[in-house]
Amino acid sequence: MSRSASAQPPAGKSVRSLHDLRPFLQPYKARIALALVFLLMAALTTLVLPIALRTLIDQGMVAADPGQRVMAMREHFLALFGVGVAMGLFSASRYYSVTWLGERITADIKSAVYGHVLKQSPEFFETTQSGEVLSRLTADTTLIQTVVGTSVSMGLRNAIMAVGALTMLIVTNPYVMAQVLGGLVLVVMPAIIYGRRVRRLSRASQDRVADSSAIAAEVLNAVPVVQSYTAETREAKRFITATESAFKTGERRIRARAVLVAFIISATTGALLWGMYQGTQAVMDGKISAGHMGQTVVYVILLLSSVAALSEVYGDILRAAGATERLMELLAARSPIQAPAQPKALPAPQGGSRVTLSDVRFHYPSRPNQTALDHFNLVVNPGETVALVGPSGAGKSTVFQLLLRFYDPQSGRIELDGESVTQLSLEDLRQRIGIVPQDSTIFSTTALENIRYGCPGATDEQVHAAARAAHAHDFITALPEGYDTFLGERGVRLSGGQRQRISIARAILKNAPLLLLDEATSALDTESERAVQAALEEAMKDRTTLVIAHRLSTVVNADRIVVLEGGQIVDVGSHAELMARNGLYAKLAAMQFDQAHLAADEDEGDATAPQALSA
Incomplete structure (x- = not known):
């Protein structure tokens, strides 16, 4: 087993491990800023939709004259369509920007890790299997690509939408949403605590996958030897054992994450449905309009879907944090063989060296x-x-x-x-x-x-x-x-x-x-x-x-x-x-002479054997 395959993640780290990606993000500050602008605009246009819907219900249907009502509704539907087009354009721009960033940063990380590993002394490879390194270059960087190129963007977008929807709900229904907000706080705290277990299991799952990759890389590089010893079945069983271990660890991670998602969604749904119930009571009492209620319902749906998405994103980020830890371990490795800061220059070689x-x-x-x-x-x-x-x-x-x-x-x-x-x-x-x-x-x-x-x-x-x-x-x-x-x-x-x-x-x-x-x-x-x-x-x-x-x-x-x-x-x-x-040299020479003489006798015997048989 490799030096780090079974290592536990460093204490005190979690999502903060992603801070180690900062040097790889630094060169693309302008693109990140542009992606954030597109992300913000996409979220804001989404938050405008409920307001447009409320205007449609409260103003587009109040005109007494049927003709005026049709014209008013047409204008409001056109406004809704304009919001939808803007939302589509900003969402597409956000998708392109963040996906490009994910691909680019992942490529940079792979190149940096690979180049760094190539500079390590043989001492490094005495304790680290090449299959382990390959697993980190593939599986772990794929996780980071998913987070940088998708999850972080979706998380920020949904966070903005959740905060925006919650803000609008508080502004329009302060008393009710104060109760809902208190309930959400009670939801978030257990989720954060339980999330640490998910992160530990994510790291362990990635380590077990690396173990099976290391076995496969080792055996595939020695297939003729494996086959000559008829060890195919034995090696297949060893790989299956490692793969099953990875599956069981992954199963525990999936189960823990499923529990986390179920808890967040169920608790959040209960809190928000309580808010909706209070809103319907307000409509029945004539305290708010139907359009106001429609706006509230849409904001509740946006908030609910955003929180649900955030719970998924949080799981991805926890996995990426474990992957980042593993990659940063490779980048942190320092070869004991280092060139001096000011190396001396040798003269041009004249014949052989001394x-x-x-x-x-x-x-x-x-x-x-x-x-x-x-x-x-x-x-x-x-x-x-x-x-x-x-x-x-x-x-x-x-x-x-x-x-x-x-x-x-x-x-x-x-x-x-x-x-x-x-x-x-x-x-x-x-x-x-x-x-x-x-x-x-x-x-x-x-x-x-x-x-x-x-x-x-x-x-x-x-x-x-x-x-x-x-x-x-x-x-x-x-x-x-x-x-x-x-x-x-x-x-x-x-x-x-x-x-x-x-x-x-x-x-x-x-x-x-x-x-x-x-x-x-x-x-x-x-x-x-x-x-x-x-x-x-x-x-x-x-x-x-x-x-x-x-x-x-x-x-x-x-x-x-x-x-x-x-x-x-x-x-x-x-x-x-x-x-x-x-001395020793003469003994070595004598041994080789005896072996050579024996081989020559065997060759001569092979040549004369047919004659002996025929005789």
Whole structure:
């Protein structure tokens, strides 16, 4: 479960959480003001209707002459029609303005949250699932869009209408409406108190939806593994369990909100019907006219419908408040990896970069008791190729993570070309580093754009040259549309070796002074490995290169081989020197030799098996 999926909403917050949207509303003050004008005019024209109706009843029907009565009624009906047209125009303008604002502000929030999440360090993703983030970017922003683009507008409009109708009722029937107003106060107070429960349930419901989204995102990204372990039914049940949990939480929220709506509408109806009863008594006693009574009835209906609408809007606002809290949590997240306020500038690279790690001690934030690097010291000279070898968990990949400044060490110093990496801008630092990761990432676009990802401004010819250097050109041109072939999500249309060669071409195109190769040929067969190794050696000329490889055949030509174990350097030397010492490196080489010899025997046995059977 993610860090925040089960978190309780912060105490003391409710609708006030929507105040956090203020920075996103600020740029559109003029449009908001215009929308408020349209909203106010739409509400006022609605409130004018009962007055026009009263005039029609009291004045349009009093003329004794039938002809004059018809003319008077025609004028009053035309006046009513004019009010209706004005109400329609202002309502349409209000709808367009607020809906535009809802769409625009939601888009801004999505962009801000997504851009902020992309800047988080890997530490953030150790505790937050990507499915949780996606849920907040979709479900939560949809709730905010509904509130900003619809609910707030409807709430303000109905609030104006309710206040206006109530004011007119008080002016025309002060004694009766004083009683009604007292009743409404008794209605509002319990509603506000009970509304807090609705908000808590809204937040919990959104968290449970995020849980199911996180499960789905994780499993869909690993469908081949799920199917290979025949875990489809098990994963489907896990998703159903999460979905049912979300449904039950949602059911409690719906039930609580239904109770709230029923209470508000029932209590308000009772209070207003009491006012109408008093009004009919006044007509019968001759204290007010029929038109006055008709006006009162319409205002009562407007007040009743407005209060009912406000109760619905209040529920939407409570849900949006929970959504806002969740989104603001993402925006409030601060990466521990920050560039300095005044970063130092590195000189233009001349060949390879110089890398220095001095007395570095580091453990991952999620594993504070497990040291990844312990008093680690390493200097790599410009243009030098250094291989890092050792058993799994020795700290090889951690060195790469620290050089890219995905993490900062707890102590020690890391320098690139004589400057501490903490004094450089992250963009400048990472622009100087090219990397070929062990798990090659392929984006859902064409082969051309996947290679160009390493250098967005590269020409097609430069992309083709990088692909040739990585021995990827031939298989790419054999694809149905060549370099314009869509490679599918995560490169599902390519083999593992093809994906890796695309990744190598991307790094070659970037042409950075420091090249990091993390098992760059692990997915290649022997023949392809030789070809790509030759291409990498060509690309490594005049470049500083750090190589991680379990296949020792890929590092024998390195200038130096650094042997790691338990986060410390245990030996350094050339291949021949390390073999002569008969240490850890020699043991690793012997193990690989035995495995290779066994594989060769198996291949020979497979080849001779048909002959043996025929004999």
